[in-house]
Amino acid sequence: SRAEQERLLKLSSTVYIGNLSFYTTEEQIYELFMKCGDLKRVIMGLDKVTKTPCGFCFVEYYTRGNAENSIRYINGTRLDDRIVRADWDAGFKEGRQYGRG
């Protein structure tokens, strides 16, 4: 539900990263996002069919404050030469790593 989504977003410490290059590696993502705090997990977005990276990922921090930093300071800057988007995410659930096939 919309209200539930809003609630989860306000509590979240997970960030959705979009507009990645298909060649951007997990290592590059770690390197940049570690600058905002201790990383819990990075889940690469994969093409449903080919299971290869397809331009997005989830970055989970331990604290919301750290996640906030990534939205403040990384959103709209470049990773691997592309301007990336960093937005609040309600939380990773198995299956959400598969992008449109």
Added chain:
Amino acid sequence: KRAKISEPTEIEDRLESLITRVGEKSTSSLESNLEGLAGVLEADLSNYRQKIMKILCHCAIKMPEKTTVYTTLVGLLNARNYNCGGEIVELLARNLKDALKRCVFENARTLVRFLADLVNCHVIAAGSLLQMLDDFVDVTLEDSIPQVRSDWYVYAVLSVLPWVGRELHEKKEPELERLLSTIDNYMNKRQKVHVPALRVWSSDYPHPQEEYLDCLWAQIKKLKMDRWQERTIARPYLAFDSILCEALQHNVPQVIPPPHGETCRYPYPSVVFRMFDYTDVADGPPLPGAHAIERFLIEENLHRIVRTNCQERKDCAAALVSFPDPKSKIPLNYMIVEVMLAEMFTLPQPPSIDIFYGSAFIELCKLAPSTFPQVLAQAVEILFERLDTMNMSCADRFCSWFAYHLSNFQFRWSWDEWIPCLGVDAELPKPKFIGETLIRCMRLSYHHRVREIVPESYHPLVPVKPEPVYKYEQNGASVHKGVMTAQQLMAAIKAKCTPEEALAILKTVPTPMDEDDAAYNPVKIDVFVTTLLFLGSKSFSHAFAGIAKFHYIFKALAEVEDAQIAILRSMYDVWRNHQQMMVVLVDKFLKTQIVECSAVANWLFAKDMAPDLTKFYVWEIMHSSIRRMTKQVQKLQQELEDAHEKIEAAARNKEAGLEADDDETPTDEMLERMEERLETLQSQQKNLFLIVFQRFIIILTEHLVKCEASGHDYNTPWYRYCTGRLLEVFLMHHDQVFKYISTLESLLFTSDIDLHILEVFQQFCSLRS
């Protein structure tokens, strides 16, 4: 007349809005707005006196950039209503006392300045302000206080003189002279032990790196010599002089500095960051001199803008570039760069995380693309030039920031210009900086890219390809005991065996000949760790998955610290060319409790890691481990606090006759167990610091002894890097280290150890003494 109940709140909100927004961009002049507002407030005093006072006080504290706007407003009110003026002064004085008592020092300083400026607005009598300033400076006569206490009070007094010095000079010259003379005595006798620890550059060439209070004192002395003429501060009250000089003044209530308490934390001292002077400014208005009061005032304003906007990089950049400079009197871009870098290089720690500065610089480059990037590039050149004497932490931050910045601009840089610095010895500061920057560029991109962005002469400094090494499959692998087991294990893991099956295979590893080695089997550890990590070498996720699946084996093998160090050694054997992988793996080992923080510290300081000791990644790992230990302690401290709160809440509920939620309330037993665990953790934390500092002392002492014996100069690059990292441990974790300072003093940093090493400890201690 005021019939409706809802009206008062509406009026209060309107008053709040009017007061907080005065001085902002408006179609009318500031003077007419102030005059109008004074009229409105005077009319509303009868019904909303308390509220108006409260709002004015709040604005006085929260908006130091509008100090003179609000002092003028108070001046106008005082001229219309003497009692009102007196009440405001009393309220401000009470707030000041409260701020001093609660050690909220920046608020206190703002209030002192506000009260001082009220002298200019004829609200407070010059003599009574001087009395207050005298009471502050009298703190310098107190016995057995930390110097940082008297420092703050002197700093507070000096920092109001640009506002009110002229007025005090004209009205109370002898008293002002006496005040300045007392300050002068203090300035001559105070200690400066802390300075070497807080300087960004150890050299005073080309710009002296002055201690902050020394610098401000020099600026005030120069201001005095200039007969207190000051032209930077906006003074709206000047337009109302004829009205204000008719007003009666008040005496500010006595504000006696509260006595020093053990829990009082005063601000740390600092060293002023100076990288530019007027010769660096290509064209345009000149940079105010280091001892010009303008430099102090403008920098303070710029710092305030940065602090206020540190969570919104775009607002920060916008506010900085639109800093009011209507007559184009200052080279704004240079001052912005210097202020931002001053923050980024602040010792012990910057006020914001590094990436704030990086992203704000990018915004500034976007907002002023034809002017700002050049100044930033000039700054980089200057920083590179002066690397030889730069503090180690600062050099590390510079490197990290530079690589990040380049990664946002396709790594474009005038690399050719640095070719003459490449030289033979890669351990010298400049080539080292380049090498480490290229590593960080690689971590943000990929290996091949780094080779492409630099000229060929750089290639010896380009990092090696970050690939794994698997000793059991290389040429000459057969020399390794356990090579057979390794091959079996690899096949089994590829075939998705269970941890139990893997453990069974590992049992076939030949045991070492040495009977003493019963605690662990280094060959077994090596076969397991290197094989697993090699199989999981495709990505971090693959490695983590492998560690998770076989966590049970890790725990079984790593019962003693030496075994844990063996795990780390094996990891190093596989991944020594991929520093970032080692950083995340060590972090994962710590998180999953495969190794302890102390094992990591001992591994990094071991003889076999000596060639890597000056590499930046080693300190990335070291500090990350120390921080992890700190986090564990803090987490448990928080849990304990929460548990105490729950118990107290339950007790309160019980007293009030309410039902206590027994499930929620921790038992005494639980509390005791938590306290025991906390004691254990704190003991581990103390032990970690003891290990780290002791290892530093050992390697530094060895070096000093060797140099003395052979007659060589001890001040080698290696020595500078290591003492720099020693200082870094103190500064980066200062809050935690201070907890154990007496242990460190009695056990490690005794008068027995070499003075060169002891000095660093003494400098650290002086930050709070």
